[in-house]
Amino acid sequence: MSPAARTPAALAPSSGRRRRAPARTPPRRPAPAVPRHYLSLKGAETVPLPWFADLARGLEQTADQRAIMCLSGNAGVGKTFALDTVLAAKPRPARRARLGRLVPRPAPTPLSLRSDLADALNLEAPPKDPRAFDAALREVLAARDHLLVVDEAQRLDGVCFEYLRYLFDDPRARLAIVLVVGERGRAVLRRQKMLVSRTGVSLQIPLLTSADVAEVIPRFHPLWHEADRDALERLDAHWCHGNFRRWAQATHHALRLLRHTSARHGPAPHPLLEDVLDATWQPREDLQ
Known part of the structure; x- marks a missing residue:
């Protein structure tokens, strides 16, 4: 066998067009682990406590x-x-x-x-x-x-x-x-x-205190940006009890119900959410 015949095809001289080497795809880097909010709540922010x-x-x-x-x-x-x-x-x-x-x-x-x-x-x-x-x-x-x-x-x-x-x-x-x-x-x-x-x-x-609720929840989700402190305290006392997961649930249910109300009756002013949640959500459960 001649030396030319032993030359690998990729290294052998080409009699016609030069073959382009395939473009190298950079290796994918694994995405950093990002904590997922409960219920994959859209718009939720991570608020350091x-x-x-x-x-x-x-x-x-x-x-x-x-x-x-x-x-x-x-x-x-x-x-x-x-x-x-x-x-x-x-x-x-x-x-x-x-x-x-x-x-x-x-x-x-x-x-x-x-x-x-x-x-x-x-x-x-x-x-x-x-x-x-x-x-x-x-x-x-x-x-x-x-x-x-x-x-x-x-x-x-x-x-x-x-x-x-x-x-x-x-x-x-x-x-x-x-x-x-x-x-x-x-x-x-x-x-x-x-x-x-x-x-x-x-x-x-620990559970969230009243001061924590007033400080953290308005930063947690846009739904609560304009909520006054008294309304947040009433919601926490009746439904959430200082429990962050309960606040995520309350936010999820409120957004869903507000979208439903808006679809049926058109845009509505931001209601007091006690009335919205009271119809569908049990206020108490064992959180231990």
């Missing part, structure tokens, strides 16, 4: 010390949203850590927890052989800093907490853990004595 700074400092301390942090609060106060907001800003040194997120399935077992950890940390090896998986997982946790966020951590039982302790106590592990629980879940965590002794930061997220 006073305790956001405490959360950022707690995350920084937890990641820096490779410790455990407990984040608790009533359902709907904004724990997960706030956590996502602060993590998106990547406070130091948490930004150096590889982030893993998991929500344990109901009544988890150590095997299912291993499977969830494999998904959260993008591990290739499935946990078919627990001993081999644990060895591989410990090598991964020793290789670089990791920040593991466990939402709904109150679902874990004593055996699963012991497994997390086993990983956390490995002297080579570069692991920090954030446990997120509802208000009733705090009692579950307090029963784990080994957890209490290893917790460096414990932060309880």
Whole structure:
């Protein structure tokens, strides 16, 4: 075979038109994680609350010390949203850590927890052989800093907490853990004595006060920009009870009903929303 015949076609001289090299498409960068407002509420703004700074400092301390942090609060106060907001800003040194997120399935077992950890940390090896998986997982946790966020951590039982302790106590592990629980879940965590002794930061997220409502809600959504303080206080006392998720629900329902009213009767002045919401929304529910 002649040298010319061995030349690859892409490198061989062309007897006719020169073949253009295909244009190179720049690699896509993954979109940054943007926290999603409840009900994907259009027009909603992220309003930093006073305790956001405490959360950022707690995350920084937890990641820096490779410790455990407990984040608790009533359902709907904004724990997960706030956590996502602060993590998106990547406070130091948490930004150096590889982030893993998991929500344990109901009544988890150590095997299912291993499977969830494999998904959260993008591990290739499935946990078919627990001993081999644990060895591989410990090598991964020793290789670089990791920040593991466990939402709904109150679902874990004593055996699963012991497994997390086993990983956390490995002297080579570069692991920090954030446990997120509802208000009733705090009692579950307090029963784990080994957890209490290893917790460096414990932060309880409060409900909105009247002053918070007056300051935050007009900035949260354009619907409330012109609302007076007395109207906001009445809405909060009757429906929302200082709960941010309830305020998102109230905003969603009010916008839907206002659009419906406008379609039927034409544009109308901004009504007092107690009357609009009263017809369709139960004012009270258990928020624990």
